[in-house]
Each structure stands twice: as structure tokens, then as C-alpha cells.
Amino acid sequence: MNTATDAVALAELGRQRRARRKNVLVLLSCVLAAVVVAALSTGAIPLSLLDALRADAERAMQRSVLLDIRSPRVVLAAAVGAALAIAGAALQGLFRNPLADPGLIGVSSGAAVGALSMIVLGGSLVVSATWMPYLVPAAAVAGAVAVTLFLYAFARRYGNFSVTTMLLVGIAINALATVAIGAFEYLSDDTQLRTLVFWMMGSFGRATWPAVLPTLAVILIGVVLLLRSARSLDVLQLGEAEAHYVGIEVDGLKRRIILSAAAAVGAGVAVSGIIVFVGLVVPHLVRLLGGAGHRYVLLGSALLGASLCVAADLVARTAVVPAELPVGLVTSALGAPFFLWLIARVRIP
Amino acid sequence: MSLEAKAVSIERDNRPIVEDATIAIDRGGMTALVGPNGAGKSTLLKALAGEYAVTSGEVSLDGRPVSGLSAGELARRRSVMAQASSIVFDFTVEEILDLGWVQGQSRNNGQHRAATSEVVRECRIGHLMGRTFNTLSGGEQQRVQFARCLLQVWQPHDEVDTRYVLLDEPTSSLDLAHELMVLRLARRYAQRSAGVLVVLHDLNLAARFCRNIVIMFEGRVVANGDPAEVLNDALLSDVYATEIRVEWHEALERIVVHA
Numbered sequence: 001m002n003t004a005t006d007a008v009a010l011a012e013l014g015r016q017r018r019a020r021r022k023n024v025l026v027l028l029s030c031v032l033a034a035v036v037v038a039a040l041s042t043g044a045i046p047l048s049l050l051d052a053l054r055a056d057a058e059r060a061m062q063r064s065v066l067l068d069i070r071s072p073r074v075v076l077a078a079a080v081g082a083a084l085a086i087a088g089a090a091l092q093g094l095f096r097n098p099l100a101d102p103g104l105i106g107v108s109s110g111a112a113v114g115a116l117s118m119i120v121l122g123g124s125l126v127v128s129a130t131w132m133p134y135l136v137p138a139a140a141v142a143g144a145v146a147v148t149l150f151l152y153a154f155a156r157r158y159g160n161f162s163v164t165t166m167l168l169v170g171i172a173i174n175a176l177a178t179v180a181i182g183a184f185e186y187l188s189d190d191t192q193l194r195t196l197v198f199w200m201m202g203s204f205g206r207a208t209w210p211a212v213l214p215t216l217a218v219i220l221i222g223v224v225l226l227l228r229s230a231r232s233l234d235v236l237q238l239g240e241a242e243a244h245y246v247g248i249e250v251d252g253l254k255r256r257i258i259l260s261a262a263a264a265v266g267a268g269v270a271v272s273g274i275i276v277f278v279g280l281v282v283p284h285l286v287r288l289l290g291g292a293g294h295r296y297v298l299l300g301s302a303l304l305g306a307s308l309c310v311a312a313d314l315v316a317r318t319a320v321v322p323a324e325l326p327v328g329l330v331t332s333a334l335g336a337p338f339f340l341w342l343i344a345r346v347r348i349p
Numbered sequence: 350m351s352l353e354a355k356a357v358s359i360e361r362d363n364r365p366i367v368e369d370a371t372i373a374i375d376r377g378g379m380t381a382l383v384g385p386n387g388a389g390k391s392t393l394l395k396a397l398a399g400e401y402a403v404t405s406g407e408v409s410l411d412g413r414p415v416s417g418l419s420a421g422e423l424a425r426r427r428s429v430m431a432q433a434s435s436i437v438f439d440f441t442v443e444e445i446l447d448l449g450w451v452q453g454q455s456r457n458n459g460q461h462r463a464a465t466s467e468v469v470r471e472c473r474i475g476h477l478m479g480r481t482f483n484t485l486s487g488g489e490q491q492r493v494q495f496a497r498c499l500l501q502v503w504q505p506h507d508e509v510d511t512r513y514v515l516l517d518e519p520t521s522s523l524d525l526a527h528e529l530m531v532l533r534l535a536r537r538y539a540q541r542s543a544g545v546l547v548v549l550h551d552l553n554l555a556a557r558f559c560r561n562i563v564i565m566f567e568g569r570v571v572a573n574g575d576p577a578e579v580l581n582d583a584l585l586s587d588v589y590a591t592e593i594r595v596e597w598h599e600a601l602e603r604i605v606v607h608a
């Protein structure tokens with residue numbers, strides 16, 4: 001390829017790029033489908049999907065395992081994985097920083113503190129118990145939004161928000177969150193404490209349809225809103241001032257991205273705890289496969305993030321049967337070395 | 350009809366950066382904005398672009414205050430090339446050019462492709478189109494950004510409205526051949542009845558390509574007019590605190606400035 005001065009050659013270039021991205025997305029969809037089938041079929045009780053769905057009395061137990069236990073868990077893992085990865089990709093685009101991850105920069109911690117405060121202190125609120133399943137996610141979303149807004153204000157106040165500064169601020173926020181969480185541990189009773197500890201390491205083990213469906217709804221809304229901002233996120237890569245020159249209402253765009261990313265992360269954290277590195281690793285891999293355009297990166301991240309979390313959960317619940325590992329352990333075991341590799345690779349100013 | 354700043358003052362961090370500056374960018378030719386480092390050229394350009402708010406005075410585009418125009422309305426009427434910019438992720442040059450299209454304009458049609466290939470040819474960046482922007486040399490990146498900026502306002506005007514292009518040191522990384530190419534292209538664009546403002550440090554180029562020269566010094570406009578009038582030994586030596594001589598070169602038939 002040397003010159004592309006005529007319209008035909010130019011169009012051809014664009015066509016090639018789009019074709020490649022489409023292929024990657026098709027591939028990622030196939031991977032997700034395969035991982036989901038594997039996750040549904042594997043577990044303490046082995047079952048075959050087709051058999052279990054056949055309506056005869058002998059299979060009732062298998063069917064119930066599939067529909068009431070495994071399915072909500074796999075759906076939750078997929079939704080949370082997609083949410084974390086797409087939020088990671090969107091925050092990286094917003095902060096123009098390839099190392100932004102909802103876990104590392106403290107957004108997940110903010111959600112955790114929000115959710116925990118509701119779990120531990122919510123009992124003293126004068127609301128009926130039926131509202132609690134909604135209040136915890138709502139508090140988590142509020143916590144995630146608060147941290148993201150703070151990060152944004154900090155970035156704005158202190159000028160250029162370099163890669164290093166952002167990670168350092170993330171360390172500080174995570175440390176503060178640890179303090180808050182420690183205080184809640186002190187305040188909580190025995191049962192609260194047990195859920196709290198397991199939850200801090202991340203797990204999809206508490207998935208039931210009533211818990212999963214509202215989460216799914218919020219995540220879906222977040223994902224759709226982020227996908228709709230894809231082109232604006234591309235333009236934002238030219239710089240905030242430049243995006244304004246090209247006609248983007250930058251403040252509105254930032255608000256939209258912060259709110260949708262934080263809502264998706266918060267809703268996920270509320271039911272499955274803190275899972276780090278998914279939002280860091282996944283968008284990076286997607287960019288390596290097909291380039292940096294955000295429509296592609298956001299979609300691809302959602303697909304790959306879902307696959308990754310479903311697979312990690314499969315490992316978490318089958319590696320040490322009959323016990324279960326926290327899924328956060330599995331994703332961190334994969335993510336931390338990757339993070340080191342990424343730090344070595346990204347030019348940190 | 351012009352893009353103009355009337356008695357504009359701008360503060361940054363509570364410090365006055367530009368004071369009482371008046372400048373009009375008329376269509377049909379190029380206006381140069383020159384002056385020493387830190388004189389306030391980029392700041393004034395950003396106010397003209399509608400990016401910076403002014404503390405007093407007014408910036409208006411064909412009579413309408415820019416503060417009252419939406420980002421979209423402004424983008425259809427003026428494009429801006431910033432002094433420096435960097436891109437973090439690995440976009441291809443073709444994608445970067447695609448970002449030059451104003452939000453909401455339909456892309457991927459015949460007209461769009463024709464305009465892109467025209468700008469690409471004029472800016473001589475065809476051979477770069479498939480490359481990753483971040484792997485280009487500084488000058489190559491600058492030519493791509495220039496092309497993107499032109500593309501934003503290139504298409505045949507669906508309205509009769511004048512368009513404006515604001516270029517902040519568009520040639521700072523270019524070799525002398527590309528420098529001439531960019532300024533010729535900008536001037537030719539201006540002659541399609543558009544207004545072009547260009548911040549330059551090279552006074553010879555300013556004199557050669559621009560119809561009008563504005564000199565800034567310590568936040569103020571100290572001269573504004575025809576190159577032959579504005580460029581004089583005394584004023585330039587004073588502004589730049591350096592011995593400067595301006596001469597008419599018989600063979601070249603243009604003004605030359607020596608430091």
C-alpha cells in the first residue's frame with residue numbers, strides 16, 4: 001500500500017479496516033457462545049444441555065440445576081464481565097489513558113463502600129425490607145459515580161492527568177476505601193462479616209434470578225449508552241479542545257460516559273464484589289486485535305469481558321471442588337502479570 | 350462579514366493574558382498573527398475559536414457572539430488546528446481524517462469520499478493513509494492534522510455562510526517545501542471566500558502569504574495592517590528586543606526580514 005489519493009483506494013482502506021473488525025467481533029461472539037455452553041454444562045453435577053431441557057420427570061433435577069442455579073450465575077458473570085470491560089474501555093477513552101481500570105483507579109472500591117454502607121447500616125434505615133435488594137445496588141452506583149466524578153474533578157483541577165498520577169490517585173482512593181471497609185467490618189455482625197469478606201474478593205456465587213435481573217437491566221442500559229457515545233469518544237482522542245472544535249459538547253459527553261460507566265460498574269459490584277483487571281486487560285487485547293476505533297473496542301470489550309468472566313468463574317467453581325475460589329482471585333492471577341507487561345510496554349511520561 | 354474580536358481581554362489563572370485586543374479575520378485572504386513567545390497569540394486564537402471565555406469585549410462570527418453558538422454550529426463554520434496535540438491510542442491516519450467530519454454530518458457517501466481524496470492529494474499524505482498516526486514523524490503528523498482541519502470545512506458550502514480556519518503554527522515542524530505547500534493551500538482556501546488566520550513565527554512567510562499582519566506583544570495588539578506598513582525596523586526591533594532589518598528584495602519582489 002503506497003498511495004491512496006483517489007477515492008477508490010481510500011474507500012478500499014476503510015472497507016478493509018471494517019471487514020477486519022467485523023471478523024474479530026464474529027470470532028469473539030463465537031468464543032462467548034462456546035464458553036457459555038461449556039460453563040452451563042460443567043459443574044458438580046455434569047449435564048448435557050439438550051438432555052436437561054427435555055421435559056421428562058427424570059431430568060427435573062438436572063433441569064433445575066441448569067435453569068435455577070447455573071444459568072443465573074453464568075448470565076451474571078457474563079453481564080458483569082461485559083460491564084467491567086466496556087467501562088474500562090470507556091474510562092480509558094475518557095481519560096485518554098490506557099491504564100484506567102475501574103478496579104485500579106478506585107471506581108469499584110467506591111461502589112463497594114456504597115454497597116457496604118447500605119448492607120451494614122441500611123438496617124437502621126426506616127424502609128421496608130422489600131426495598132433492600134434495590135438500595136444496595138443504588139448505593140453502589142452512587143459510590144462509583146462519586147469516585148469517578150472526584151477523579152474527573154481532580155484531573156481537571158491539576159491539569160494534565162498523566163498515567164502515573166491517575167494510578168497514584170487510584171492507590172489513594174483504594175486505601176481510603178480500605179479504611180471505610182475496615183470500619184464497616186468492625187460494625188458488622190457475624191453473618192454480615194462472612195458475606196462481606198467473600199464479597200470483597202469477588203464472586204458470582206450469590207446469583208439468583210431476582211438478584212441478577214435488576215443488575216442485568218442497569219448494565220444493559222449502561223452498555224447501550226456507552227455504545228452510543230462511541231464516535232464521540234473517538235473524537236475525544238484528538239483532545240478535549242479539539243473535540244469541541246469538531247462540534248462535540250464535551251461536558252455533556254463526559255457526564256454521559258461517567259454516569260453510564262459508573263452505573264454499569266456499580267450494579268455489577270453490588271452483586272458480585274470487586275473484580276479487578278478485567279477492565280484493563282480486555283480493552284487492550286481488543287485493540288491489539290483490530291485497532292482503536294471505539295465502536296469496535298467497546299463492543300469487542302463487552303464480548304471478550306463476558307467470555308473472560310464466565311471462563312474465570314468456571315475455573316473458580318471447578319478448580320478445587322467441592323470448595324470454591326473467589327473469582328477475583330482467578331482474574332487477578334491472570335491480570336496482574338498482564339498489568340506488569342503493560343506497564344513495561346506503555347510509554348509512561 | 351468576518352470573525353472578529355472587539356476589545357477582548359482574557360484572563361487565565363486570574364492573570365491578564367490578553368488585553369484589549371481587536372482583530373478581524375476577513376474573508377478572501379489570510380491574516381497572520383505574529384509576536385514573541387508568550388505574547389498571547391494562542392490565547393487570542395482560542396478565544397476566536399469559542400474555546401476560551403473572554404473577561405471583557407466580544408468575539409463574534411458574522412455578527413453573532415460565539416458564546417451563544419453551540420459546539421455544532423461553530424464546527425460547521427470554523428475549524429481549528431491547535432499548536433500541539435497528541436493521540437494516545439493507535440488510530441490509523443485514515444481514521445484520524447475521518448474524525449475531521451463534523452458530528453452529525455453524513456459520512457461514507459460519494460461527496461465525502463471525493464472531498465477526502467481531494468484534501469489528501471492536496472496535502473500529499475496519500476502514502477500515509479494506512480499508517481498508524483503515532484508512528485509518523487512530527488512533520489507528517491502535523492500535515493495530517495492540517496488535512497483534518499481543512500477537511501472539516503472543505504465540502505461545498507450548502508449555505509452561503511463564510512467559513513473560517515484558525516491555524517496555530519501549522520508549519521512549526523515542516524521542512525521548507527512542505528511549509529510552502531501548507532501556506533499555499535491555506536491561501537488558496539481563503540481565496541474561495543473563506544477567512545484564514547495563521548499564527549506564524551517566520552515573518553518572511555507572513556509577509557509573503559498574508560494580506561494582513563497583526564503583531565502581538567505582551568498581550569496587546571501593537572500593529573495591524575498591510576505587511577509593508579506593519580513590518581518596520583523600529584517596531585520589530587522593539588517587540589523582539591533584537592536588531593531586525595526589513596528590506597524590499599528587488600529580485601524576489603517581496604519584503605525580506607533579517608534578524
Ligand SMILES: Nc1ncnc2c1ncn2[C@@H]1O[C@H](COP(=O)(O)OP(=O)(O)OP(=O)(O)O)[C@@H](O)[C@H]1O
Pocket residue numbers: 361362364366384385386387388389390391392393432
Ligand atoms: N492556561 C493558562 N494558565 C495560565 N497561564 C497561561 C495559560 N495559557 C497561557 N498562559 C500564559 O499566557 C501567556 C500567553 O500564552 P500563549 O500560549 O497565548 O502565547 P503564544 O503567543 O501563543 O506563545 P508561543 O509563541 O510560545 O506559542 C504565556 O505567558 C503563558 O504562560
Ligand SMILES: [Mg+2]
Pocket residue numbers: 390391392432517
Ligand atoms: Mg502559541
